[in-house]
Amino acid sequence: MRHNNPLLYLAAAAGMVLVLGLSIQAAVLRGRENAGTADQNKAPVSSQAGEEETGETGGFQIAQTPGIDDGLREDKNVYNQDDPDSIVYFYVTVRYGSEARGTNHTLDQVNNAVRFEDETHVDTEVYADALVQVGDEIGPQPGMLGYGETESNATIRIRGNSSSLLPQKSYKLSLNDEAGLWRGQSNIALNKHAFDATRIRNKLYFDLAKNLSDVPSIRTQFVRLFVKDETSGSTQFVDYGLYTQAEVPTKKYLSNHGLDRAGYLYKAINFNFETNDLIKNYDDPAFDEKAMETVISCRGRQDNSRLMEMIAALNDTSNDIDDIIDTYFDRDNYMQWLAFNLLMGNRDTTMQNYFLYSPLNGSKFYFVPWDGDTSLMRTEYQMEGEEAIADWEWGIGNYWGVLLHQRFLRKAGNRADLEQVVEEMHAWLNKETVDQMAAGYYETVAPYIYSMPDYLYLQHTRSEVEYILSKLGDEVEENYRNFKDSLTDPMPFWLYAAEDDGASVTLNWEAAYDFEGLPFTYRILVSRYPDMRSPLVDQAGLVTTSLTVPRSALGSGEFYWKVVATRSDGVTVDPMNQTIVNDESYPGIYNFDLP
Numbered sequence: 159m160r161h162n163n164p165l166l167y168l169a170a171a172a173g174m175v176l177v178l179g180l181s182i183q184a185a186v187l188r189g190r191e192n193a194g195t196a197d198q199n200k201a202p203v204s205s206q207a208g209e210e211e212t213g214e215t216g217g218f219q220i221a222q223t224p225g226i227d228d229g230l231r232e233d234k235n236v237y238n239q240d241d242p243d244s245i246v247y248f249y250v251t252v253r254y255g256s257e258a259r260g261t262n263h264t265l266d267q268v269n270n271a272v273r274f275e276d277e278t279h280v281d282t283e284v285y286a287d288a289l290v291q292v293g294d295e296i297g298p299q300p301g302m303l304g305y306g307e308t309e310s311n312a313t314i315r316i317r318g319n320s321s322s323l324l325p326q327k328s329y330k331l332s333l334n335d336e337a338g339l340w341r342g343q344s345n346i347a348l349n350k351h352a353f354d355a356t357r358i359r360n361k362l363y364f365d366l367a368k369n370l371s372d373v374p375s376i377r378t379q380f381v382r383l384f385v386k387d388e389t390s391g392s393t394q395f396v397d398y399g400l401y402t403q404a405e406v407p408t409k410k411y412l413s414n415h416g417l418d419r420a421g422y423l424y425k426a427i428n429f430n431f432e433t434n435d436l437i438k439n440y441d442d443p444a445f446d447e448k449a450m451e452t453v454i455s456c457r458g459r460q461d462n463s464r465l466m467e468m469i470a471a472l473n474d475t476s477n478d479i480d481d482i483i484d485t486y487f488d489r490d491n492y493m494q495w496l497a498f499n500l501l502m503g504n505r506d507t508t509m510q511n512y513f514l515y516s517p518l519n520g521s522k523f524y525f526v527p528w529d530g531d532t533s534l535m536r537t538e539y540q541m542e543g544e545e546a547i548a549d550w551e552w553g554i555g556n557y558w559g560v561l562l563h564q565r566f567l568r569k570a571g572n573r574a575d576l577e578q579v580v581e582e583m584h585a586w587l588n589k590e591t592v593d594q595m596a597a598g599y600y601e602t603v604a605p606y607i608y609s610m611p612d613y614l615y616l617q618h619t620r621s622e623v624e625y626i627l628s629k630l631g632d633e634v635e636e637n638y639r640n641f642k643d644s645l646t647d648p649m650p651f652w653l654y655a656a657e658d659d660g661a662s663v664t665l666n667w668e669a670a671y672d673f674e675g676l677p678f679t680y681r682i683l684v685s686r687y688p689d690m691r692s693p694l695v696d697q698a699g700l701v702t703t704s705l706t707v708p709r710s711a712l713g714s715g716e717f718y719w720k721v722v723a724t725r726s727d728g729v730t731v732d733p734m735n736q737t738i739v740n741d742e743s744y745p746g747i748y749n750f751d752l753p
Contacts, residue, residue: 721733
């Protein structure tokens with residue numbers, strides 16, 4: 159049922175204009191010719207993008223076939239049946255399985271598996287058996303997955319990191335081989351998005367990404383989940399509320415999107431493109447797959463040679479970064495992925511929340527987005543007052559701490575290319591687009607987020623949710639302005655570990671960076687408190703990146719310190735370090751202990 163609400167306005171004419179506008183702008187992106195450092199020899203994209211080169215043979219027009227490294231060429235037809243206004247109903251019966259399969263657990267044990275501890279992911283997976291069925295609001299329906307079946311056809315576990323600590327869980331359903339597929343998928347991720355008051359951000363993020371010509375997206379679907387927990391003796395389905403199903407990048411995902419299922423696929427976990435001893439090849443006697451998965455996880459062909467070759471080339475600073483990009487990456491894919499996340503304010507995409515894909519017989523890696531939870535979150539962060547965000551995180555400075563991005567952004571020509579992509583993207587990814595799409599999605603989810611069981615855990619009033627929704631489009635515009643400003647801002651820097659020789663403590667830090675080469679001076683503060691009150695050391699005007707402090711000036715215990723870099727024109731920038739004390743974040747602060 160539709161509701162009369164100022165936010166819920168998606169007139170048919172406006173919707174048609176929006177769709178047409180997105181299609182036109184996507185075509186512009188597909189046809190864009192890179193300036194400056196772009197690969198001038200890149201072949202035209204496929205006929206799917208609407209631009210062909212043809213030759214005559216016997217009177218027939220034949221499209222010229224692009225080379226394997228001449229663009230991603232995702233099959234956009236995979237999104238044809240997506241309907242953001244629809245709700246799919248999942249009915250999941252949870253059962254105690256067998257010890258041999260590792261599914262001998264109750265639903266309570268599954269829900270209480272620890273997957274996040276001390277601010278880090280814990281590799282804990284507790285499974286139970288499940289019968290997964292799909293239907294409508296009445297129940298499982300003929301012709302749909304699992305209808306009429308009585309035996310378990312899947313396993314169930316919780317998914318997510320910090321969200322796994324919350325009362326409402328997100329789940330991963332893994333269908334057995336004999337169960338068949340649901341929309342071409344065997345791994346079904348059902349996300350509760352408890353940290354998102356609107357419950358629409360992830361779907362909005364991926365549906366907008368579908369308009370990118372050189373970046374693949376993720377199919378999503380609003381879902382209502384009903385669970386019958388036979389492990390506790392239940393005989394009835396219980397309403398678990400609204401979820402968002404998100405397609406998981408796997409070999410099946412590659413096949414469904416017209417990509418190479420035999421190719422390379424990696425999920426970034428804590429990956430900064432730097433040389434890492436944990437990344438070895440599978441035939442190396444010292445290879446430890448579990449150890450490597452703390453950095454990057456292999457989800458495709460089990461051969462790390464191409465990944466290792468790319469990392470080695472990137473870390474060799476004698477190699478020109480443009481040669482690196484054009485050899486190991488697709489420039490259009492990379493810049494569109496970067497521009498999209500900048501406009502969406504999806505800051506948590508530096509060392510995680512993306513995949514890298516490379517076709518088996520190609521040579522280039524392509525970025526695949528994953529997880530848009532933190533996109534367009536500025537208003538909600540401010541309302542909750544839970545997370546302090548440094549100014550440099552709203553722009554290209556957010557990516558400065560990752561080797562690939564830093565080397566790319568140091569070049570003026572690359573920054574100009576990225577700015578051009580952002581400008582073209584902003585023509586359709588803007589306040590009007592986001593506000594219209596968000597209003598339509600809200601109309602779909604509102605009946606469920608304000609009903610039990612979700613209403614109990616919403617943590618916001620309806621007026622607060624609607625205020626957050628009303629600001630989503632404004633956030634895109636603010637992100638756009640922040641990006642433009644960041645092109646002339648100083649870049650952040652790292653504080654290094656303190657060096658204690660018993661008589662003194664030496665504090666070192668990285669030099670701040672300015673694109674025009676303007677000089678900096680530094681102010682250093684040391685305190686016993688993370689908010690830097692009552693500083694024991696407060697010294698400004700430093701032109702070096704090191705300060706030695708006598709132990710007698712400090713004593714023993716835990717200390718906090720920060721450095722503020724001031725450019726010659728008075729503009730300041732803070733370090734990239736962050737310290738968390740009693741669940742409160744302190745950007746730009748580092749700590750050390752003295753016995």
